[in-house]
Amino acid sequence: xxxxxxxxxxxxxxxxxxxxxxxxxxxxxxxxxxxxxxxxxxxxxxxxxxxxxxxxxxxxxxxxxxxxxxxxxxxxxxxxxxxxxxxxxxxxxxxxxxxxxxxxxxxxxxxxxxxxxxxxxxxxxxxxxxxxxxxxxxxxxxxxxxxxxxxxxxxxxxxxxxxxxxxxxxxxxxxxxxxxxxxxxxxxxxxxxxxxxxxxxxxxxxxxxxxxxxxxxxxxxxxxxxxxxxxxxxxxxxxxxxxxxxxxxxxxxxxxxxxxxxxxxxxxxxxxxxxxxxxxxxxxxxxxxxxxxxxxxxxxxxxxxxxxxxxxxxxxxxxxxxxxxx
Numbered sequence: 001x002x003x004x005x006x007x008x009x010x011x012x013x014x015x016x017x018x019x020x021x022x023x024x025x026x027x028x029x030x031x032x033x034x035x036x037x038x039x040x041x042x043x044x045x046x047x048x049x050x051x052x053x054x055x056x057x058x059x060x061x062x063x064x065x066x067x068x069x070x071x072x073x074x075x076x077x078x079x080x081x082x083x084x085x086x087x088x089x090x091x092x093x094x095x096x097x098x099x100x101x102x103x104x105x106x107x108x109x110x111x112x113x114x115x116x117x118x119x120x121x122x123x124x125x126x127x128x129x130x131x132x133x134x135x136x137x138x139x140x141x142x143x144x145x146x147x148x149x150x151x152x153x154x155x156x157x158x159x160x161x162x163x164x165x166x167x168x169x170x171x172x173x174x175x176x177x178x179x180x181x182x183x184x185x186x187x188x189x190x191x192x193x194x195x196x197x198x199x200x201x202x203x204x205x206x207x208x209x210x211x212x213x214x215x216x217x218x219x220x221x222x223x224x225x226x227x228x229x230x231x232x233x234x235x236x237x238x239x240x241x242x243x244x245x246x247x248x249x250x251x252x253x254x255x256x257x258x259x260x261x262x263x264x265x266x267x268x269x270x271x272x273x274x275x276x277x278x279x280x281x282x283x284x285x286x287x288x289x290x291x292x293x294x295x296x297x298x299x300x301x302x303x304x305x306x307x308x309x310x311x312x313x314x315x316x317x318x319x320x321x322x323x324x325x326x
Contacts, residue, residue, distance in 0.1 A: 001074055005074055005075070008082075012044065012046060014086055017089075020049055021050050021052035022034060022049060023061070027057070029058075032072070033060065058154055063085065065142070066144065067135065067145075070148065070150065070153075071122075072122075076125070079128060080135070081131070084131065084132075098136050103137070103187060106184060106188065112202065113143050113144075113206060114143065114190050115173065115202060115205075116134060116138070117148075117169070118147070118149070119151040119168040119169075121152045126180050127167045134146055137183060137186070169181060171190065171193075172193070174197065200228035203231075207244070216251060220254060223258065225258070225261060233280065234269060245283065245284060249287055252287040263292075263293050266285055267293070279309060286315060289316065291324070
């Protein structure tokens with residue numbers, strides 16, 4: 001942090017009280033973010049810094065529950081970072097001077113959560129404008145989950161996401177833009193997403209918002225299982241798997257043939273899962289399975305050693321027999 005940046009921080013007076021969380025991770029760069037926050041706190045008391053436990057893979061600052069900043073706001077990025085913090089304290093009715101009427105109208109129409117990942121670089125001349133564009137969108141709508149990442153600071157993550165230049169904006173790990181993009185174009189793409197193409201993360205967000213019925217309804221309407229849904233059934237977090245089981249139960253009741261299409265993939269994924277997940281797979285197979293599924297479960301049960309899994313297998317067989325009146 002150079003002297004000009006230090007002076008900017010010292011002289012910055014926000015209009016609202018601001019609190020920023022330092023996400024705790026095991027990443028090697030974690031100390032860099034902690035030291036940056038400590039340096040800021042020595043220069044100015046305008047931000048209340050606090051440490052927050054996190055399951056994130058990258059360190060960063062949580063500006064809001066749906067806005068993560070995995071970058072160091074220095075050089076060109078300091079001004080948009082400060083602008084973003086100012087925006088977070090703005091109530092929606094006062095966004096008229098920040099967002100156009102068209103943008104606010106589009107934001108009000110968003111019903112599905114979405115993930116926006118913006119890759120930036122401190123040397124990039126176009127990145128600050130994209131940060132200035134995106135933070136107000138996520139500040140206005142909690143449906144937008146924004147993660148800003150410095151690709152030069154986290155090259156491994158940038159490589160994993162196949163990012164070759166900055167700024168690069170990725171919607172739901174799929175559609176992407178490189179360079180400057182108008183906010184209305186971004187919002188139009190968010191609104192026009194095909195639900196069948198939603199990834200695991202977005203579907204998880206929908207589950208966590210308590211809208212499992214929406215996933216069931218949309219999959220039935222589309223006549224297919226969404227590509228990200230299997231990831232929910234196999235998710236390492238039990239509560240996410242529980243939400244997925246609610247959807248499976250609904251499919252079994254409302255669209256049994258569609259539900260049955262899950263069986264081959266569940267059987268294929270059974271080996272290698274932990275005991276808890278295997279138990280959930282057996283339960284799901286009991287809800288949706290056919291005679292062929294029943295035969296597989298019986299054969300599988302012969303090799304099961306854990307008592308809970310043996311019981312889950314027998315319960316699944318009984319569920320299929322009861323449902324098919326065999």
